[in-house]
Amino acid sequence: MTPRRVFVIGATGTIGQATVRALLRQGHEVVCFVRPRAGVGGRLSSADTERLLQGATVRVGDVGDPASLANDGFRGERFDVLLSCLASRTGTPKDAWAIDHRAHLLALEAAQAAGVTHVVLLSAICVQKPLLAFQQAKLAFEKALMASGMNYSIVRATAFFKSLSGQIERVRAGKPFLVFGDGTLTACKPISDDDLGDYLAACVDDPERRNRVLPIGGPGEAVTPRAQGERLFALLGQPPRFKQVPVALLDTVIAVLALLGRVVPPLADKAELARIGRYYATESMLVWDAEAGRYDAQATPSTGQDTLFDYYGRVVRGEAPAERGDHAVF
Structure with a gap:
């Protein structure tokens, strides 16, 4: 394995942190470009970020500003790889096109000037059926990256543990587990931050993952929301109780x-958030078989060893926090 200089954006999220740790374990030199106030709600100072990303070099600036990327980030130095775990926080159109598309285009341009020859991009499996603004923005950058002439590894991950942990406390408090329909409308192969971080970091050196779109999920069988609820009740020693919410x-x-948003613009963003919720309530996070017109769990690759139910067990026993960040829904 040849040590590389890797420039990372989106390093302060839980997946970004896990990816930086994996890159450092593999012996790479890692430079992370972060905001002055990072994390959910800007709660992390520069000093906090340096502690979180210990072992990496932390540089502060604005990923949406080409001058800052060049002067504060790359600084005229040479790098081998650009790795992005950066994503819009809300998924609303303005945020999505600013971060999932434009900021990535700016980073790509700056990376090319810095001699980067390989880009590892964390995307999302839901861009297979792009019905939402953030999916369209991600897909537009994917296409731009493929057309750039640079080597690329586009990782389309399935559901994250944190996005499936929003109901632990409500169930612990004796409330029913909420499901849309009967709880079997969708399925996914959840993946942990550490397993996904290992996978992303391994893309740096694995020639088999170069110039490919790589769907990836965690270990084990695909699980439905109802199966998630049943296991959670079992871990808590409670009889299963579900509340069905009609789509x-x-x-x-x-x-x-949407109607009110024509008069009150902030409500238009809320309509988009509701559309995002509906999408996840009705679409599986698995590989889409367009010819068969269905999602295919068997065609969705798996990696890692940590399962969602292992994680639920750790949270229930108080061994792990239910870190949800911007994935809080319930």
């Missing part, structure tokens, strides 16, 4: 917010 309710909320 039509989301459709009504979307229609009302």
Whole structure:
């Protein structure tokens, strides 16, 4: 394995942190470009970020500013790889096109000037059916990256543990587990931060992952929301209780917010958030077989060893925090 100079954006999220740790374990030299106030709600100072990313070089600036990328980030130095775990926080159109698309285009341009020859991009498996603004923005950058002439590894990950942990406390408090429909409308292969970080870091040196789109999930069989709830109740020693939410309710909320959003612009963003919720309530995070017109769990690759139910067990026993960040829904 040849040590590389890797420039990382999106390093302060939980997946970004895990990826930086994996890169350092592999012996790479890592430079992380972060905001002055990073993390959820800007709660992390520069000193906090340096502690989180210990072992990496931390540089502070604005990923949306080409001058800052060049002067504060790359600083005229040479790098081998650009690795991005950067993603918009809300998924609303303005945020998505600013971060998932434009900021990535700026980073790509700056990386080319710095001699980078390989880009590792964390994308999302849901861009297979791009019905939402953030999916369209991600897909537009994927296409730009493929057309850039640079080597690329586009990693389309399935669901994250933190996005499936929002109901632990409500169930612990004796409330029912909420499901859309009967709880079997969708399925996914959840992947942990550390397993995904290892996978992303390994893309740096693995020629088999170069110039490919790489869907990836965690270990084990695909799980439905109902299966998640049943296991959570079992871990808590409670009989399973579910509350079924009709998808039509989301459709009504979307229609009302979209109508009101024509008059009150902030409500248009809320309508988009409702559309995002509906998407995840009705679409599986698995490989889409366009010819068969269905999601295919068997065609969705797996990696790692940590399962969602292992994680639930650690949270229930107090051995791990239910870190949800921007993935808080319930």
